[in-house]
Amino acid sequence: MGVLEKVFYSRPGQAVATRAGLPEPPVLRRGTTWPQHQVVLAAHGGSRLAADTLALLGVATGEPVVDDAGGDHAPGYGGRIGALVVDATGIREIAELEWLRAVLRPAVRSLEPSGRVVLIARGPADVAGLEARAVAQALDGIDRTVGKELRKGATANLVQVGQDVTPAALASTLGFLLQGRSAFVDGQTWQVAAADAPATSEPPLAGRVVAVTGAARGIGAAIATVLGRDGATVVAVDVPAAGEGLTATANRVGGSALQLDITAPDAGERIAAHVASRYGGDARLYGIVHNAGITRDKLLANTDAGRWQAVLSVNLAAQLRINDVLLDPAVAGGLAEGGRIVGVSSTSGLAGNRGQTNYAASKAGVAGLVRALAPVVAGRGITVNAVAPGFIETDMTARIPFVQREVFRRTNSLGQGGQPIDVAEAIGYFLDPASAGVTGQVLRVCGQNLVGA
Numbered sequence: 001m002g003v004l005e006k007v008f009y010s011r012p013g014q015a016v017a018t019r020a021g022l023p024e025p026p027v028l029r030r031g032t033t034w035p036q037h038q039v040v041l042a043a044h045g046g047s048r049l050a051a052d053t054l055a056l057l058g059v060a061t062g063e064p065v066v067d068d069a070g071g072d073h074a075p076g077y078g079g080r081i082g083a084l085v086v087d088a089t090g091i092r093e094i095a096e097l098e099w100l101r102a103v104l105r106p107a108v109r110s111l112e113p114s115g116r117v118v119l120i121a122r123g124p125a126d127v128a129g130l131e132a133r134a135v136a137q138a139l140d141g142i143d144r145t146v147g148k149e150l151r152k153g154a155t156a157n158l159v160q161v162g163q164d165v166t167p168a169a170l171a172s173t174l175g176f177l178l179q180g181r182s183a184f185v186d187g188q189t190w191q192v193a194a195a196d197a198p199a200t201s202e203p204p205l206a207g208r209v210v211a212v213t214g215a216a217r218g219i220g221a222a223i224a225t226v227l228g229r230d231g232a233t234v235v236a237v238d239v240p241a242a243g244e245g246l247t248a249t250a251n252r253v254g255g256s257a258l259q260l261d262i263t264a265p266d267a268g269e270r271i272a273a274h275v276a277s278r279y280g281g282d283a284r285l286y287g288i289v290h291n292a293g294i295t296r297d298k299l300l301a302n303t304d305a306g307r308w309q310a311v312l313s314v315n316l317a318a319q320l321r322i323n324d325v326l327l328d329p330a331v332a333g334g335l336a337e338g339g340r341i342v343g344v345s346s347t348s349g350l351a352g353n354r355g356q357t358n359y360a361a362s363k364a365g366v367a368g369l370v371r372a373l374a375p376v377v378a379g380r381g382i383t384v385n386a387v388a389p390g391f392i393e394t395d396m397t398a399r400i401p402f403v404q405r406e407v408f409r410r411t412n413s414l415g416q417g418g419q420p421i422d423v424a425e426a427i428g429y430f431l432d433p434a435s436a437g438v439t440g441q442v443l444r445v446c447g448q449n450l451v452g453a
């Protein structure tokens with residue numbers, strides 16, 4: 001910690017910070033916790049999708065208060081509510097958006113700290129007609145704005161459900177959103193498609209082998225921890241130089257360690273061989289989490305071929321090559337049918353970031369890879385998704401100069417940096433067998449960072 005930081009984080013320093021307009025950020029509800037107060041369900045036009053999904057999750061629901069007056073004071077809830085789930089799957093017309101305003105208005109002020117607004121609607125591609133498609137997009141604008149207006153760690157997100165999505169296919173997403181696992185996911189929109197999803201079970205990854213690259217420290221170590229909690233057998237992968245941290249991770253989660261530079265030409269073969277030799281000739285990998293990544297930041301004017309190549313080969317090319325090998329059904333220890341591939345992108349890749357052309361190229365490339373690969377392997381029941389973290393408190397972000405770091409850390413709707421576990425939880429959600437309908441998605445875990453939001 002530098003001198004400036006010591007001052008900033010000291011008690012007098014924080015008092016100054018608060019007076020200077022930097023409020024203490026709220027402590028977010030995390031982990032597999034549910035909202036403390038009642039979950040309120042508002043369903044438009046008699047849709048049963050959200051109601052039946054909440055019933056599957058064992059969540060009891062209360063009735064919404066609806067604002068009918070439109071005056072200065074909305075009717076409120078008597079006390080706090082834990083979450084508002086809005087089933088807007090039937091909404092097609094601009095006039096019907098008034099219903100959404102009327103159910104949202106009384107709820108937003110009544111939400112408990114780390115409360116939730118969850119909007120469930122059809123996406124533009126799943127409705128017909130100009131007005132319906134415009135209205136589907138309007139919901140995205142409502143979601144992003146509500147996310148920015150909510151306070152005390154409460155979040156808003158929009159799930160666009162395809163036609164024929166069943167409660168079983170939606171359950172893992174709604175459960176993730178209501179639980180503290182989604183603490184740092186805010187103002188996002190993503191899609192859930194129809195799929196044969198097994199019932200959500202506890203622990204969801206029991207008996208499944210998942211490899212995590214870059215698992216020696218930071219986000220990768222947190223991913224291993226969360227997957228271990230969820231029952232997975234973790235193969236922790238990292239470079240030999242990180243051997244100590246790697247062993248510590250593997251031991252902590254009862255998994256195995258594989259010392260490997262993922263840029264090695266035979267990296268995919270070595271991961272598969274490790275799975276087959278360690279867990280039996282018939283064992284297959286259920287999931288691969290491509291978390292290992294590096295930065296070599298410089299303005300483009302100062303970026304030489306070495307910095308360019310190093311970042312692209314670790315962050316992107318290695319994933320492509322490893323996937324190729326693991327997706328070959330003939331490779332012992334390769335990816336199982338119905339398996340999971342998860343990439344780690346970055347908001348820098350989605351929005352661009354000064355001084356990170358190489359990194360942004362690689363991370364946007366990860367998003368492109370996910371979207372391109374998902375339909376190719378869908379027939380095998382394999383899903384492919386990515387998380388795009390914003391500012392997460394790790395060794396990587398500790399290297400950013402203090403002032404720049406403090407700005408980046410706070411310029412999001414939750415007013416703080418995320419924790420490695422926040423990224424890990426989103427990855428756990430993708431890996432859940434019940435998330436079979438979630439594929440081709442790039443989910444920002446960024447607290448609704450203003451960068452490119």
Ligand SMILES: NC(=O)c1ccc[n+]([C@@H]2O[C@H](COP(=O)([O-])OP(=O)(O)OC[C@H]3O[C@@H](n4cnc5c(N)ncnc54)[C@H](O)[C@@H]3O)[C@@H](O)[C@H]2O)c1
Nearest residue numbers: 214218219238239261262291292293346389391392394396
């Ligand atoms: N920290 C953030 O705010 C943030 C934001 C967006 C995206 N990300 C991404 O999240 C991932 C993890 O980031 P982190 O902050 O934990 O980084 P970190 O530097 O703390 O950890 C990265 C790990 O990857 C390993 N690694 C690097 N090159 C490797 C190689 N060739 N083979 C095997 N392992 C290798 C490192 O040894 C290290 O253990 C990265 O892909 C990063 O780009 C991080």
